[in-house]
């Protein structure tokens with residue numbers, strides 16, 4: 001019998017140490033590691049800041065097409081009545097795009113997208129994204145909601161596609177800026193996806209007792225009003241003009257053969273065909289026309305590397321962004 005002790009090696013000094021326990025018990029640790037892995041850094045923050053006005057302009061249109069999409073399928077539409085995508089029983093009434101209930105939901109999606117388009121160097125930004133994941137699994141509310149992950153992931157993918165399309169089809173933004181904005185947005189949306197998906201799987205279940213999420217849950221239970229985090233109103237407290245947008249932005253349908261923003265796919269494969277369909281046309285003069293926004297589309301583009309570092313961009317308590325590179 002071999003009694004020799006097994007020799008273990010420490011990871012090489014060049015290898016970063018990551019605690020699995022931390023990832024599953026601490027939201028900041030999870031976010032920090034995702035930032036590091038995705039190389040989400042100051043370049044991305046800058047790109048998002050520079051892209052804010054363009055994203056803000058397309059939010060009303062995106063809200064409309066997302067709800068058009070969710071109400072196109074019975075399996076997603078019924079959730080607005082049943083509050084549970086696992087419930088396949090008969091439905092008394094089906095929501096419509098212009099029902100008061102859906103108008104109300106649209107307002108929250110506008111607020112959510114406005115929040116997504118805000119200062120991502122603050123921890124409460126990521127906490128809110130986490131809360132959005134949590135609220136769709138039947139926790140943190142007196143009147144629970146359960147949406148299976150497949151619908152949430154698809155919805156996020158659709159939001160990402162629409163945002164990318166809008167940015168990439170901008171007629172005057174330089175390509176390198178489009179690339180930077182799309183790269184940064186993609187990272188944020190993938191982190192949002194993680195913060196949705198993590199509530200649906202059992203990874204790290206052995207740490208459940210220690211999870212900070214317990215604290216978060218408790219706080220949500222204390223104050224479960226929509227748009228609140230830790231008892232503070234974090235949605236809809238600014239930028240009201242963009243939040244309470246009129247319904248003039250109702251979209252063209254996303255029939256087959258059209259892009260997610262309603263533009264025929266054939267057209268969409270030709271860039272540079274003038275300003276007439278520009279989602280941002282007239283923005284400087286009179287603000288964007290959401291109906292135009294919904295007819296837009298761009299082709300995809302190859303993305304050269306524009307971001308060489310992966311700093312921790314979360315703000316310190318004093319409010320200063322930490323920007324130390326974790327890569328050599």
Ligand code: HEM
Nearest residue numbers: 076079080108112132145147151152155156225226227228
């Ligand atoms: C992944 C993309 C999604 C995002 C970002 C999102 C976001 C939100 C937000 C921000 C709220 C309310 C916010 C608050 O309390 O502050 C909400 C509530 C709700 N969501 Fe979602 N949602 C998504 C996908 C879905 C899908 C796919 C469905 C249904 C198929 C759905 C159904 C609902 C319902 C029914 C509520 C109402 C909850 C209530 O009345 O208490 N969501 N969602």
